[in-house]
Amino acid sequence: MTDLPLNPCILAIESSCDETSAAVYLPARQQLFQEIYSQVALHADYGGVVPELASRSHLEKLYGVVESVLSQSSLTLQDVDAVAYTRGPGLVGPLLIGASYADALSLALDVPLLPVHHLEAHITIPMFEFSDLCFPFLALLVSGGHTELILAKDLGHYELLGSTMDDAAGEAFDKCGKVMGLEYPAGPKLAQLADAFVPGEYPDLPTPLKGNPTLDFSFSGLKTAFARSWDLHYASYSSNAFAYAIQHAIVHHLTSRVKKVWSSYPEMPLVVAGGVAANQCLRTSLSDTAKSVQRQVFFPDLCYCTDNAGMIAHNAYLHWDRFGVWGSRAQRVRPRWPIETLLSRDE
Numbered sequence: 001m002t003d004l005p006l007n008p009c010i011l012a013i014e015s016s017c018d019e020t021s022a023a024v025y026l027p028a029r030q031q032l033f034q035e036i037y038s039q040v041a042l043h044a045d046y047g048g049v050v051p052e053l054a055s056r057s058h059l060e061k062l063y064g065v066v067e068s069v070l071s072q073s074s075l076t077l078q079d080v081d082a083v084a085y086t087r088g089p090g091l092v093g094p095l096l097i098g099a100s101y102a103d104a105l106s107l108a109l110d111v112p113l114l115p116v117h118h119l120e121a122h123i124t125i126p127m128f129e130f131s132d133l134c135f136p137f138l139a140l141l142v143s144g145g146h147t148e149l150i151l152a153k154d155l156g157h158y159e160l161l162g163s164t165m166d167d168a169a170g171e172a173f174d175k176c177g178k179v180m181g182l183e184y185p186a187g188p189k190l191a192q193l194a195d196a197f198v199p200g201e202y203p204d205l206p207t208p209l210k211g212n213p214t215l216d217f218s219f220s221g222l223k224t225a226f227a228r229s230w231d232l233h234y235a236s237y238s239s240n241a242f243a244y245a246i247q248h249a250i251v252h253h254l255t256s257r258v259k260k261v262w263s264s265y266p267e268m269p270l271v272v273a274g275g276v277a278a279n280q281c282l283r284t285s286l287s288d289t290a291k292s293v294q295r296q297v298f299f300p301d302l303c304y305c306t307d308n309a310g311m312i313a314h315n316a317y318l319h320w321d322r323f324g325v326w327g328s329r330a331q332r333v334r335p336r337w338p339i340e341t342l343l344s345r346d347e
Contacts, residue, residue: 004321008081011066011105012313015058015098016090016118017145018042018049022065023309024073024080027317032128034303034310035069037061044184055093062101069309080109082325084316087115088334095333112325114316118307119339122273123152124318125311126298133298138265140258142282143274144170144187147217147254148339149261152271155322156343161261162215169250170276172219176226176246180239191279193243202241203229205249215257222249247281255285262293269296278305 007028014021023034039057043049070076085102088095099115106113123139138161139150147169149162167175170187177186182193206225208218226246237245258270272286283299290297304311319326 003324005081008317008320009075009079010082010084010114010313010316010320011070011077011080012084012116012309012316013062013066013098013102014086014118014307014309014312015062015094015101016086016088017094017307018054018057019307020058020061020065021307021309021312022062022069023313024069024075025310025313025317026073027321030128031073032310032314033069033073034308034313035065035072036306036308037065040185047178047184049091051091051093054091055097058094058097062097077105077109080111082106082112082114082316082320083109084114084116084312086118086121086312087332088337089118090333090335092333092335095335099333112320114320114325116312116315116319117337117339117342118312119146119148120156120158120342121311121315123150123271124155124315125273125304126271126300127318128310128314129301129304130298133269133271137269137271137298138261139271139273140254140277140286141274142169142254142272142276144168144174144276146274147219149215149257150339151265155318158339158342160338160340162217162257164217164219166218166220167223169217169219169254170274172223172246172250173276173279175223177243179227179230180242187276190243191247191281193240194247195280197238197240197244200241201237202245202248203233203237205229205245207249208253213260215261217253217257219250219253222246222253247279251279251282251285254282255289258286259289259293262295267295269298271298273300273305275306278302 010025012023018039020037083102083106085098135154141148147164151159173187177190182189
C-alpha cells in the first residue's frame with residue numbers, strides 16, 4: 001500500500017471507446033482539469049464505432065491530450081503523484097492503449113498505477129460537484145451501451161437492481177435516429193428535433209414492459225415499433241413529431257422505473273449519469289418526478305456526462321484515499337466488468 005500524499009496530483013487516462021481523454025485532479029484544491037478528443041468524425045462514415053480505428057486514434061492522440069491538460073493545469077509530469085486509467089468495461093483494443101500508456105508512464109515516473117472501473121466513475125463524479133451527495137444513493141446509468149438501476153451502498157459496493165434486457169437507452173436513440181436518416185451520431189440530433197416539436201399530434205408508440213413489475217428496461221421492441229410507424233406514417237407526421245414520440249417513450253420508460261425504485265428505497269437520492277444524462281427532456285422529467293415525491297436528484301455537469309478522464313481521476317482518488325494502492329503493475333484490462341464485482345479486482 002502506498003500512502004496518499006498530503007497534496008496529491010493524479011493524472012488520468014480514459015480510452016474505453018471513442019473519446020481520448022486526459023485529466024489532472026488536485027483534490028486538495030478541488031481542481032479538476034480535463035481534455036477530450038472526440039472521434040465522432042472518424043467513425044461517421046461507418047455509422048458507428050470501428051474498434052480498430054478507435055484504437056489507432058487513441059494511440060495517435062493520447063500524447064497530445066496529456067500535454068494539453070498538463071498545460072491547462074500549469075503542471076509537468078514531474079508533479080504527478082499517481083497515474084490512473086480505465087481498466088474496464090469497454091472495447092478491448094482502446095482499453096489496452098490507455099492501460100499500456102498509463103503503465104509505462106507510472107513506471108517511468110515511479111508513481112502508483114490506479115485502475116478504475118468506468119461505470120463506477122460515471123456515478124461517483126457528481127460527488128465532486130455536490131458536497132451534500134454521499135453514500136448510500138440510487139443511480140440511473142444511461143448511455144449508449146448501458147442502462148442500469150444501481151443501489152450504491154458504499155464506495156466499491158454496488159447492487160444491480162435492474163438493467164436493460166436488450167438495447168440500451170442511448171442505443172435506442174441512435175438507432176431510431178438512423179431510421180429517420182439522421183447522420184451519426186443520430187441520438188443527439190434526434191433529441192434536438194424532439195425539443196423543437198410544437199405540441200400537437202405525434203405517432204403513438206407502445207409502452208415497454210407495460211404492467212411488468214420488474215425494474216428492468218427494454219428498448220428493442222420500442223425501436224421496432226418506431227421503425228414500423230416511420231415506414232407506414234412517414235407522410236402523416238413531421239420529423240419533429242416522430243422524434244418527439246420516441247424521446248417521450250424512452251424518457252417515460254426510464255422515469256417509470258425511477259418512480260418504482262423510489263417506492264422501495266424511500267428517502268434515497270438519485271444520481272443520473274452517462275451520456276443520456278445530458279438529455280434535457282430526461283433531466284426535466286426526473287427533476288419534476290423528484291420534486292413531486294420530495295426526493296433529491298443529482299445530474300453531473302454536461303462535460304462529465306460523456307466519457308471523460310475527469311471522472312476517472314476523481315474516482316481513482318476516492319479509492320486511493322479509502323483503500324490505498326492495489327494490484328500489480330501488470331494490470332489486465334477487463335472489457336466486461338460487472339459493477340457488482342468491482343472489488344474482485346484481481347480477476
